[in-house]
Amino acid sequence: MRAFAELLDRLSLTGSRNAKLTLVRDYLAATPDPDRGWALAALTGELVFHAAKPAFIRKAVEERMDPILFRWSYDYVGDLAETVALVWPQRPGANREPELAEVVEALRSASRAEVQRLIEAWLDALEPTSRWALLKLMTGELRVGFSARLAKQAAADLGPVPVSEVEEVWHALHPPYEDLFAWLEGRSDRPSPTSPGRFRPVMLAQAIDEAVDFGKLDPADYAAEWKWDGIRVQAVSEAGTRRLYTRTGDDISRTFPDVLESLNYEGVLDGELLVVRDGRVAPFADLQQRLNRKSVDAKLMGAYPAAIRAYDLLADGAEDVRPLPFAERRKRLEAFVARLGSARIDLSPLQPFETWGELADLRATPPPGDPEIAEGLMLKRWDSIYEAGRPKGPWFKWKRDPFLIDAVLMYAQRGHGKRSSYYSDYTFGVWCEGPDGGRMLTPVGKAYFGFTDEELLQLDKFVRDNTVERFGPVRAVRAEPHAGLVLEVAFEGLQRSTRHKSGVAMRFPRISRIRWDKPPGEADELATLERMLEKLEAR
Known part of the structure; x- marks a missing residue:
């Protein structure tokens, strides 16, 4: 021990x-x-x-x-x-x-x-x-900053073998992995990866650097499609075994029996799990109602009908098609989805473009009728094989620019693990009209990342020096028009919420900048967020 x-x-x-x-x-x-x-x-x-x-x-x-x-x-x-x-x-x-x-x-x-x-x-x-x-x-809360994939990489280094080979057999293995170590140390053959219903290691995209990458890349070499705002899944149906996996290999089949029932095929699809009503994709918040549940009932499935938007084919029947170029896999995917004729499985459409300028214009305009369900664009080389990991060059993600607001720090809470001695979780708010007609702050979000270690020390000191009230591990800080701290907050989306007093909820909020220079009274109003939301809903 x-x-x-x-x-x-x-x-x-x-x-x-x-x-x-x-x-x-x-x-x-x-x-x-x-x-x-x-x-x-x-x-x-x-x-x-x-x-x-x-x-x-x-x-x-x-x-x-x-x-x-x-x-x-x-x-x-x-x-x-x-x-x-x-x-x-x-x-x-x-x-x-x-x-x-x-x-x-x-x-x-x-x-x-x-x-x-x-x-x-x-x-x-x-x-x-x-x-x-x-x-x-x-x-089960190690919190040591070490991902599951990095742990598999450490095991692969014993071989040494590529980490993708370890991931390929991972779902056929069971702790304490004596057969895995025997293979890595040359004492036995590689464990068989051919069990029906197994997970395949996923291919990931790199974030594109507009200033550098577009000057090196030829737009004719790439296909483009929307980056849908759901969760990535692998839908496997082999020899009577059906499984639905997340991108990290977690089996979520029990949570989505309605989707599992629709996997009437032999093969493996890569796609996005979404809530879809009447052909329209719902906001991510609707999908969250289905996630992380041990069981679901008919009422929940009816209120939040899940579906898969497919964008790649990994196995067609018994054939492993990952070694084929994306152009060929795409043709086979189109035929595969057409044969299914399922209301719960559709095709992620490709977006035509000829120049990077046209693609930039497309990125700035989300799909009509579907507010905030596309996070940006995906670019995939036509000749790319399906390669596990994050290879450099074949796939890129080009996310839309985040929304930005200036908010006022209201509360701070101690972190966990290495941050347990620091106030590192921050609740922030914007100005609105109070019951007496004056201005008051209403909380609109919480963030615990986006700042450097040096900035964390500065924020922690501000919290300790400006505490006005304590609630266990939480401190309320001074937040007045002429005294307090403004945080520039970046977020990916916005939606209405009955659970929040402000009536709005942010998607992936994070601290973009600390505005030491700005008085709290000049931070944004709730009306600013409401106007953002109205524009999103009007699209």
Whole structure:
């Protein structure tokens, strides 16, 4: 357990991607089975302990120390695992430190009644860093800045083999991955990737640099289509097995049984999952009503009917067509979708253009009748094969310019993990008319990224120096026409919302700039957002 704890601790304190990759690769090379397999499962999000809930952790610590003191400590630190690791009152006579595999195997089979006893025994036996790692493992919130794909890259480096080969077989593997490591270390053959219904590693696009890339590229080499504002999915139907995966390989089939029922084919489609009513794409907020649910009922499916807008074909029947050029795959996709004749699966239309100027004009004009359902454009080379990862050159994404407003900082909350000591989550508002006819601020969004580490220190100091009220880990800051802080906020879209007091909700808000130079009284009005919304709805 201690080696895994040291790995997580070093990852949380390391900023460089390559340095993180080296840390994990070296850990996997030096750690025996099955511990390294369980560590890889934790880093890729494949470990879930249904019986281990944060409530059991809080109950355990509150039985060992004064509950009020613990809550004060938790409010100050801002992270449950870190707080418990620091304040846990050990009892003498603890057993030896458990191995990682021992912890995982016990939690996978433990009942809810047994979990608290296990937590207490392990916390008594571990030192603070290992306690922190144990609790992070239990709750599934590692928060060490290391993605699942980077973990697979670290494993692939043991081979060494391309990470796409690991991703190709990943869904045929199970933790603790002894067969994967045996292959990577040359002790056995590659695991078979041919199980029906498996996930294929996706091809990703690069963001285009208008000033550089357009001067190097020939528009005749590329096809263009809208970048739809849904979630990317892979719809697999093979030998009677039907699956719906996200771009990261998460199986969401249970959440979308209506879509799964429409996969009446043999093959694999790549496309965008959207809510579509009467042939029109609904805003992303409608799709959010269907996401992350364990089950759905007929009422929800009727209110938010999901569909797939297909834009690539990965398998046609039993044939893997990924090695074919995009032009050929597109022809086969058109024929494939036409044969289906399904109301839930349509084709993402190509957008004709001859010059980059024409494409720029197209980008500035979203699809008619469908406000804010296109984030921008996708460019795909006609001769590009379907290559896993993010190869340079074949595919580009050209997102529309974000919306910008000036808003006033109203509240700040402590972050998590490395940010648990800083006020890094910011609620901001704009001016509106108050009940007495005067001006007042109304919250319109919350953001926790877009600023540098240096700017975070400046924002944190402003919050501490200008706090007017406290609510646990949240602080209200001074926000008046002549005293406060203006934030330039960028966001991708806007929609009406009955859940927000302001009546509007932003899509992907982030801090674009800190306007130290601007008095709060000159920040934007709610009427500005309402006019933006009216223009979007009129398209």
